[in-house]
Amino acid sequence: MRAIVYSESGTSDVLRLEERPVGEPGPGELRVRIAVSGVNPTDWKNRSGGGSGTNELDEQTPNQDGAGVVDAVGEGVNGFAEGDRVWLYLSAYQRPSGTAQEYAVVLARHAVRLPDGVSFDVGASLGVPAMTAHRALTVHEGGPTRLAHGALEGRTVLVAGGAGAVGHAAIQLAHWAGATVITTVSSASKAALAASAGADVIVNYREEDAAARIREAAPDGVDLIVEVSPARNAALDAEVLAPHGSVAVYATDGGGVMELDVRAHFVLNARYQFVLLYTVGQEALDAAAEDITAALLDDALPVGEEAGLPLTRFALEDTAAAHDAVSDGTVGKVLVDVADL
Structure with a gap:
């Protein structure tokens, strides 16, 4: 062979x-x-x-x-x-x-x-992107620990970098699960892809005041952030995170060291969760596989330019x-x- x-x-x-x-x-x-x-x-x-x-x-x-x-x-x-x-x-x-x-x-x-x-x-x-996205969407203090149609109803999710493979899967899964999905992108072409994936609110962080736009869309803050670049976005995340909100970090784009405003996060009772698929454990992998299969049966994870x-x-x-x-x-x-x- x-x-x-x-x-x-x-x-x-x-x-x-x-x-x-x-x-x-x-x-x-x-x-x-x-x-x-x-x-x-x-x-x-x-x-x-x-x-x-x-x-x-x-x-x-x-x-x-x-x-x-x-x-x-x-x-x-x-x-x-x-x-x-x-x-x-x-x-x-x-x-x-x-x-x-x-x-x-x-x-x-x-x-x-x-x-x-x-x-x-x-x-x-699927694999790495979808399973990483699943884990990132299921680490909030108040759950859910599993995804299903409607499982995130009433929640607001911010996906940083929605045009990437993990970001795309996170938008699709969060949309399928009923969340209001906000995403940040760096260009009009990436905005179009995020819209095709199912994002409700799309913020071009190079052209807009990202914190103001996100707060406009989510006055009470976002419940969960799927974060690709914690070093770059830590200050923004602190500005838009809701009380008891969670930041799920799955990559180190922009550098491997970040600075946090400790007092601001104390006030929020915020949670940071780091996500690495290799060491997340078989139980979490099995849960992701089952939920992703359910999403596939609902045709919630298409690929191609028309799907973002x-x-x-x-x-x-x-x-x-x-x-x-x-x-x-x-x-x-x-x-x-x-x-x-």
Whole structure:
């Protein structure tokens, strides 16, 4: 089979296309024929040696997320059969078998049934973005701890950077769950994408007084902030957060050190929750997978420019270019086409 591999950290030049034998699934594993592989920032960061989840395996196939068809079922695995359509997450975490290959041997607990009628493009776009968004939306002091249609009714959610993959998923999930969704963007084109994703209020922070606009939309403050850039946005978040509000931080865009006005947060009884999918725990991952499946059944997580998430595609042999596209900040979702299933 064709597989993208690398044996040392570095730039995308370390990625190479090789022929490798098809692996056999062991106990608790599945072999999945990959249709589409999804690329996330964590993939190029791990490859470069600077991201969480980096391991010291002799040879690694990159990419955590993907979608395809179960090809073989390992011993002790229940709930899956050959031919099942699935989406995958954290495939390459502390394992050699990411999704940038024709057949991937993965942990069965990191595979989720893909409902009939839901495309492999959607499946490969879930994983890290949607599960991170789910966790960020379920850490508020007053709950909910699970998402469902209407679960966030009466809540106001602020999504920082709504045009990114996690931001896009957060808008979609929050909208599906009934929240009023406010998002910040940096351009008119990104505003259009956020609107297509389902945001109710869109604030261009480069052209408007972001705090004033957010407070206008949410006079009592926002209940939950899904935060991509805590170092840049800590002061803004403190200005717009409601009493007992929560800030869920899932990235460090703009720097890894932030300053907080301690007294302002005391008054608010505010909560900061940091979200890293690798170490969030299997219980939270399972909850996210179940709720995301419910959202898929409601057609709440479409992809494509018309849904606010443009798709940029690469062939398997061009996976290095796909990694570079993500590291260069390509707007939307970068996918690698592996097989036509």
